[in-house]
Amino acid sequence: MKRVVVTGMGIISPLGDDVEAFFDALLAGKSGVRVHDFSWGTQLAAPVLSDVDAPFPKIKRLSMDRTTQLALLAVRQACAQSAVDGTPGAGTDSGIYWGTAMGGAGALENAYRELFINHSPRLRPMTIVAVMTNGATGQIGIDFGVRGPSYTYSSACSSSAVAIGEAYRAIRFGIVKSAITGGADALLTAGVMNAWASLQTLAKQDEQHPETSCRPFSADRSGFVLGEGAGALVLEEEETARARGATILAEIIGYGNSTDAAHIAQPDAEGQSRAMNQAIADANIAPGQVQHINAHGTGTVVGDVIETNAIKNVFGVHAHAIPVSATKALHGHVMGGTGAIEFIATLQALRRQAVPPTAHLTHPDPQCDLDYVAEGQRRVEGLEVAMCNSFGFGGNNIALIARRYAR
Amino acid sequence: MSSLPKIQQMLAEEFDLPLDQLTPDAALEARNIDSLSALEFMFVIEDEFGIKMPGEIASIKTVGDIARTVDELVAAKGAAPA
Numbered sequence: 001m002k003r004v005v006v007t008g009m010g011i012i013s014p015l016g017d018d019v020e021a022f023f024d025a026l027l028a029g030k031s032g033v034r035v036h037d038f039s040w041g042t043q044l045a046a047p048v049l050s051d052v053d054a055p056f057p058k059i060k061r062l063s064m065d066r067t068t069q070l071a072l073l074a075v076r077q078a079c080a081q082s083a084v085d086g087t088p089g090a091g092t093d094s095g096i097y098w099g100t101a102m103g104g105a106g107a108l109e110n111a112y113r114e115l116f117i118n119h120s121p122r123l124r125p126m127t128i129v130a131v132m133t134n135g136a137t138g139q140i141g142i143d144f145g146v147r148g149p150s151y152t153y154s155s156a157c158s159s160s161a162v163a164i165g166e167a168y169r170a171i172r173f174g175i176v177k178s179a180i181t182g183g184a185d186a187l188l189t190a191g192v193m194n195a196w197a198s199l200q201t202l203a204k205q206d207e208q209h210p211e212t213s214c215r216p217f218s219a220d221r222s223g224f225v226l227g228e229g230a231g232a233l234v235l236e237e238e239e240t241a242r243a244r245g246a247t248i249l250a251e252i253i254g255y256g257n258s259t260d261a262a263h264i265a266q267p268d269a270e271g272q273s274r275a276m277n278q279a280i281a282d283a284n285i286a287p288g289q290v291q292h293i294n295a296h297g298t299g300t301v302v303g304d305v306i307e308t309n310a311i312k313n314v315f316g317v318h319a320h321a322i323p324v325s326a327t328k329a330l331h332g333h334v335m336g337g338t339g340a341i342e343f344i345a346t347l348q349a350l351r352r353q354a355v356p357p358t359a360h361l362t363h364p365d366p367q368c369d370l371d372y373v374a375e376g377q378r379r380v381e382g383l384e385v386a387m388c389n390s391f392g393f394g395g396n397n398i399a400l401i402a403r404r405y406a407r
Numbered sequence: 408m409s410s411l412p413k414i415q416q417m418l419a420e421e422f423d424l425p426l427d428q429l430t431p432d433a434a435l436e437a438r439n440i441d442s443l444s445a446l447e448f449m450f451v452i453e454d455e456f457g458i459k460m461p462g463e464i465a466s467i468k469t470v471g472d473i474a475r476t477v478d479e480l481v482a483a484k485g486a487a488p489a
Binding site for chain 2: 057058059062063124125126129
């Protein structure tokens with residue numbers, strides 16, 4: 001089986017539009033959550049503030065939802081860093097493994113507004129290609145000349161983590177030599193945000209310090225803040241990457257994927273434990289070798305306790321020795337893109353030998369009794385192996401394990 | 408009055424193209440305006456001129472073709488371009 005390495009990373013996030021700036025912000029505990037004025041109203045959210053229209057000609061934007069624009073911008077960075085040959089025809093042994101929870105939901109909402117509220121007699125011809133869930137996947141193929149297999153994964157909040165896991169597996173088993181993977185979502189729309197609000201999973205706004213409203217593992221947590229963004233990675237066979245002299249950023253060594261088969265929305269510690277155990281077995285390591293976890297940690301009352309229990313089930317007494325970071329407190333919950341963004345944070349922790357804090361954890365919860373790095377960023381010398389958890393509605397659980405690269 | 412200058416200006420804006428590439432004989436395909444994008448553009452034109460473009464646009468291949476079609480429809484409607 002092949003070793004799988006990461007040679008490129010890219011990010012468009014509420015905390016900045018390059019990987020180093022994003023991770024610096026995480027370490028510093030800087031929040032991307034704010035009270036934001038949208039065209040349709042004012043909401044607590046974690047928006048991408050940069051102009052994501054200007055980098056594309058209008059002619060191309062007609063066929064793309066904002067989600068696809070975020071995706072392409074993140075992939076551009078990852079491919080530039082990896083310097084993968086994007087010449088058409090060069091990519092037949094390369095694949096696309098992309099994740100999104102709701103794809104072009106914004107474009108669909110706009111079309112419905114035109115039809116039902118503005119009573120437009122017909123919709124724009126590009127509506128379908130902008131809305132379709134695989135819109136970003138197709139545009140990535142076009143822009144970067146990837147001609148091998150392509151897949152679009154949609155499993156709510158774990159979508160891009162599945163995508164990364166499946167890309168890793170495809171390279172590991174020799175199906176492709178390289179892959180563009182990751183995920184994106186741009187769901188800060190009136191319809192989607194109101195739907196989430198009805199589910200009562202969104203954080204109550206802190207009136208004085210709205211940027212601290214999401215508080216994973218804190219006793220006063222009340223839910224998550226919706227964010228938007230994209231995370232992209234270029235994965236390659238180690239031997240191919242080395243042969244062409246690529247800079248190897250990290251190695252992926254384990255992937256676990258389980259289904260709760262229990263409840264459509266409520267998480268399940270047993271299912272989550274299964275995914276983590278699978279990833280550990282896949283990585284062929286002992287649980288005690290995992291030195292850091294980037295938690296799913298959404299900040300919901302129920303979810304954080306369940307993930308804490310799942311980690312304890314898997315790691316036993318070692319669980320208390322693992323620094324566990326929930327970075328959604330700062331970049332928001334990016335839905336289908338969140339797994340990729342948090343996996344990039346996990347890889348950066350390995351590369352920089354420092355783990356980000358779980359921000360805004362000011363009221364310890366006796367039911368959440370792990371080491372959440374609440375005091376602020378922490379230097380961890382000798383950090384070699386880290387895990388990233390992503391769990392999605394529908395009961396899908398993903399654990400990815402990465403290792404600092406050494407030949 | 409021909410709609411050509413207005414069409415050229417709208418094409419330049421919608422598709423981020425330089426005006427000097429939008430001569431009447433410029434083929435839409437050669438300017439990377441494929442049939443789907445052309446169809447999108449017909450919507451913009453309809454809004455601008457208050458006309459209804461034909462559903463089938465296969466015969467519209469150049470910038471000049473668009474202007475001619477618009478001019479005919481505007482004339483038929485008996486209204487001046489907006």
